[in-house]
Every structure is written in C-alpha cells, then in structure tokens.
Amino acid sequence: xxxFGIWMGIAALFIIGxxxxxxxxxxxxxxYLWWPYVLxxxxxxxxxxxxxxxxxxxxxxxxxxxxxxxxGTELKEQAVRGELGWFPYNGKKIQPPFxxxxxKWKAPSL
Amino acid sequence: MNFVGLAAALAxxxxxxxxxxxxRKIERDxxxxxxxxxIFILLGLxxxxxxxxxxxxxxSTASGILAxxxxxxxxxxxxxxxxxxxxxxxxxxxxxxxxAKILAEYPEATTLDLLDRDPIGRxxxxxxxTTMKERAQ
Numbered sequence: 001x002x003x004f005g006i007w008m009g010i011a012a013l014f015i016i017g018x019x020x021x022x023x024x025x026x027x028x029x030x031x032y033l034w035w036p037y038v039l040x041x042x043x044x045x046x047x048x049x050x051x052x053x054x055x056x057x058x059x060x061x062x063x064x065x066x067x068x069x070x071x072g073t074e075l076k077e078q079a080v081r082g083e084l085g086w087f088p089y090n091g092k093k094i095q096p097p098f099x100x101x102x103x104k105w106k107a108p109s110l
Numbered sequence: 111m112n113f114v115g116l117a118a119a120l121a122x123x124x125x126x127x128x129x130x131x132x133x134r135k136i137e138r139d140x141x142x143x144x145x146x147x148x149i150f151i152l153l154g155l156x157x158x159x160x161x162x163x164x165x166x167x168x169x170s171t172a173s174g175i176l177a178x179x180x181x182x183x184x185x186x187x188x189x190x191x192x193x194x195x196x197x198x199x200x201x202x203x204x205x206x207x208x209x210a211k212i213l214a215e216y217p218e219a220t221t222l223d224l225l226d227r228d229p230i231g232r233x234x235x236x237x238x239x240t241t242m243k244e245r246a247q
Contacts, residue, residue, distance in 0.1 A: 005161035005174025012122050012175040013182065032229060049115020059171050062115030066122035079229035086199060089233040110127055 004055070012063045019067045023074050024087060031093035032075035033102050042068030076107040117168035118175060125179035133183050137191040138203045147188040154180035195219055198243075 026034070045065025052058040082089045096102060136146045157177035161170045194200035195209060198218040202209040213219045220243055234242075 001162050002165060002170045004167055005170030008118055008171045009174035009178035013178045016126060046119040050111050052115065053112055055114045055167055058112045058115035059118040062118035063122045066119035070123055070126050076229060077225050080225050080227055083229060083233050084224055085233060091232065
C-alpha cells in the first residue's frame with residue numbers, strides 16, 4: 001500500500017481550489033494581461049520541481065506550477081466574466097510591464 | 111532528477127483541462143446525468159486503487175491526482191454545470207430535453223455562449239447585456 005499519491009491528490013485539490021481564488025482576485029486587481037508572467041512562473045515551478053530531491057516538495061511544487069499554467073490560460077475568460085457582471089468589476093487595474101507588447105499577443109484560453 | 115513533481119504537474123494540468131472540456135460536453139449532451147456521474151466516480155476509484163497499489167512514486171502521484179480530479183468532475187457534471195446552465199453562465203442545448211426544460215423554467219438560461227468573446231476593457235452596460243440575450247432568442 002502506497003498512500004503518497006492519495007495525499008498528493010488531496011493536496012492538488014486544495015492547490016486547484018486556491019487557483020479559483022487567485023484567478024478571480026488577480027484578474028480583478030491586475031487584469032488578464034499578466035498572463036505571460038503567470039505562465040512563466042508556472043513553467044519555472046515545474047522545471048524546478050525536477051531538481052528537488054524531497055518527493056513531497058517536488059510533488060507540491062509541480063502541482064502548483066501546473067495550476068499556475070492552467071490559471072494563466074483562465075485569466076482571459078475571467079476578464080470576460082467580470083465585464084459581464086458575474087463578478088465585481090474593477091476598472092482600475094494594475095497593468096503589467098510591456099503591456100503594449102502583450103496586447104498584440106493572443107491570450108490563451110483552453 | 112526527481113520525476114514526482116513532473117508527474118504531479120502533468121496530472122494536474124491534463125486532469126483539469128480534460129475535466130474542463132469533458133464536463134461541459136458531457137453535461138450538454140446527456141439527458142440522464144447519473145450515468146456519466148457514475149462512470150466518473152468508477153474511473154476515479156480505479157485511479158485511487160492504482161495509486162495505492164503501485165510502488166512507483168510518480169505513478170502513484172499521477173493516479174492519485176487524477177482520482178481526485180475525476181471525483182470533482184463527477185460533482186461538476188451532477189451539480190455545478192447544470193447550475194451554470196440555469197444561470198446562463200454556460201450555453202444551454204435546446205436539443206437536449208433536460209436543457210429545454212431549464213430554458214423554459216429559468217429566465218436567465220440562454221443558448222448563447224456569453225464567454226465566447228474577447229475582453230473589451232470595461233464592464234458591459236445593462237442595455238448591452240439585454241441586447242446580447244435578445245439576439246440569442
């Protein structure tokens with residue numbers, strides 16, 4: 001019997017649940033145009049997890065990185081949800097660095 | 111190199127992605143939701159068993175995470191997605207009798223996929239939202 005995976009599953013559930021919170025809050029205050037930075041942090045977490053010898057830390061970091069990558073692709077849809085009035089709308093968003101370049105890229109949405 | 115984290119990442123990302131896509135599609139096309147709900151619970155239990163059985167930590171991690179996401183998908187199919195249809199937060203399928211009933215009973219329900227648009231950088235006005243919904247009818 002190996003209970004490691006089940007604990008990772010329960011941890012992933014909380015990490016994904018946390019994703020709901022930061023995508024909603026993050027989009028409200030910062031806007032969806034931060035998506036490339038979020039994706040990069042996620043990728044760095046997943047790559048970093050490869051070099052961590054502690055299995056618990058590596059697993060948690062990998063799941064958190066994947067959740068960041070997924071969340072990065074959710075930000076655009078969340079922006080639309082806010083504009084439709086499904087969530088409180090904040091018009092004064094803190095723009096990311098190089099926002100004019102990012103605006104020319106197509107934001108991912110899966 | 112420790113592959114536990116990579117296994118966790120792949121299972122989390124693809125578990126969420128597949129769940130996101132399949133829950134919408136299955137709930138939209140199914141009349142009796144208990145059937146896919148039961149299938150997802152059984153698949154989750156199979157992953158749970160695999161996770162407990164295997165001695166490989168990466169495999170145990172991936173199947174443990176997939177088990178939990180499959181259980182969550184079952185809950186989404188049975189409870190959360192039908193609620194989105196009722197509120198008009200996901201498009202109703204008029205060809206599905208169960209959805210046709212929701213369309214008749216819930217004024218907020220719509221066949222329009224309101225999320226299928228780019229952000230415009232401001233909140234929609236009440237008039238714009240009304241026009242949007244009228245166009246769907």
